[in-house]
Amino acid sequence: MSEKEKVIRAFEEVYDGQVPDRVFFAPGRVNLIGEHTDYNGGFVFPAALTLGTYMAIRQREDGVYNLASGNMESRVQFNQQDLNYKESDTWGNYIKGVLQAFSQKGLKLNGADLYVWGTIPNGAGLSSSASLEMVTAFMLSELTNAELPRVELAQLCQVVENQFMGVNSGIMDQFAVGLGEKDHALFIDTANLTYEKVPLDLGEYKLVVTNTNKRRELADSKYNERRSECEEGLKQLRDLGLQLESLSECTPEQWQAHKEQIQDTTIHNRVQHVILENQRVEQAVKVLKKGDLEAFGLLMDASHHSLAHDYEVTGKELDHLVEVQRQSPGCIGSRMTGAGFGGCTVSLVKEADLPAFFDKVTAEYAEVIGYEPTFYISDAGAGVHELY
Structure with a gap:
């Protein structure tokens, strides 16, 4: 059974047999070299992973968001009118922050049931938070027909990380999660967000x-x-x-x-x-x-x-x-x-x-x-x- 099938089945179990509309995936990232340079306008060299975050969504019409995860015991529920940070919403704040950022652009849903499954080990430094932010942002971009450029999504999610979550991080994580390519690493100049996809030929x-x-x-x-x-x-x-x-x-x-x-x-x-x-x-x-x-x-x-x-x-x-x-x-x-x-x-x-x-x-x-x-x-x- 594929990870997508597992996520769909888990969604159905959590939401009483309801079937998700769509399923999205965002990878984690590993930085090959160039650490603590991104917030100093420097060079980084990350690659997206095949580990990552799966998100299944079914839209609602009542303004309510229900969040469940296969990795976290706690469920989170909030309303479209209440997208402020709350400590009690724990991991759900990453999603709330992105929803708030989209709402401020005039891009919003009218509620949703969401199920999240991550294969990135939590707290390991492989960007599980950026992966969760970016899968939410890409999903919203698609569902609202905004189709925002990936660089813009990365910038939006960095603002969420900095201002909503209070972590003064650079943009490398979101950028790598958004623009990674199979069998390549990204040579990124974080000063101007120019980048080059470099083939990652590791041989034996x-x-x-x-x-x-x-x-x-x-x-x-x-x-x-x-x-x-x-x-x-x-x-x-x-x-x-x-x-x-x-x-x-x-x-x-x-x-x-x-x-x-x-x-x-x-x-x-x-x-x-x-x-x-x-x-x-x-x-x-x-x-x-x-x-x-x-x-x-x-x-x-x-x-x-x-x-x-x-x-x-x-x-x-x-x-x-x-x-x-x-x-x-x-x-x-x-x-x-x-x-x-x-x-x-x-x-x-x-x-x-x-x-x-x-x-x-x-x-x-x-x-x-x-x-x-x-x-x-x-x-x-x-x-x-x-x-x-």
Whole structure:
């Protein structure tokens, strides 16, 4: 039975035999390299996953929204006239936020029964929230015949994340979820939202996403603190005479010339990570186009080292997991992916060595951390779409 069939059957069970009108899907995403650069106007290199969020919908005419999920026990109900954030509505707030944003554009439904099923592990840093937002936005765009461009949908959902949910994140997650393409990664310049679809030819290697199984709550993490530190770094560089719109406009050469003048060690390190991480993304795209996977793996390693030491967003679980994975059979590169403070790593592992890799990593991670990690092998998948 396909995931779509499972979702339709679950919808019928929840809503007393009623059949959904339509079913939509939005992927999660994994960022291959370029972390904590997106809100600094920098480069990122994500790929959409085949894991994601399914949404079945049946429209109503009474203005009532009923929300159910196969992942959450709590049901959520609200009216079209009450689309404000409520803590008691928990996961339903992501959907409410998108509904509110569409209503403000004059685009709205008159209620709906919704069923959501996600195959992305919650809190793992694979963008389950962006996936839920984007599947809702794409669904609304289609049902209201607005047919908004995917870039506009991504921008709308970023505003929902920032202003409605209170998480000061960049646009990479929504952008990758919306514009991903099968067997490709996206090289995105977040300053102007230009992008290039880069073929992801991994040959005998596989992308392995490994969940530390340490739950990470983005809104409760130090994410907003890091953003503030970057803003302070930008201010200090401007005070030194650099004409910069964003931190990522500072070139490595300019940084070398001015870095000693940033006296605060924390601010210095945060700025250094952003500038050199942008450089690593550009190098990663070049070596991947040449098919030099070994060089790409080394850039992944360098990215993680910077995230651990300059940006300080990893923690013992992620650091130990990366260390073990790099010493395991077939692995030529590994790094944390996502916001950090738990969540997942992404590794490049030779397919023939996967069983040995899984065994060694599981044993050595559990020995130190006390519980086992979870592995996901996912190809680069398509962006948000309707399932027919």
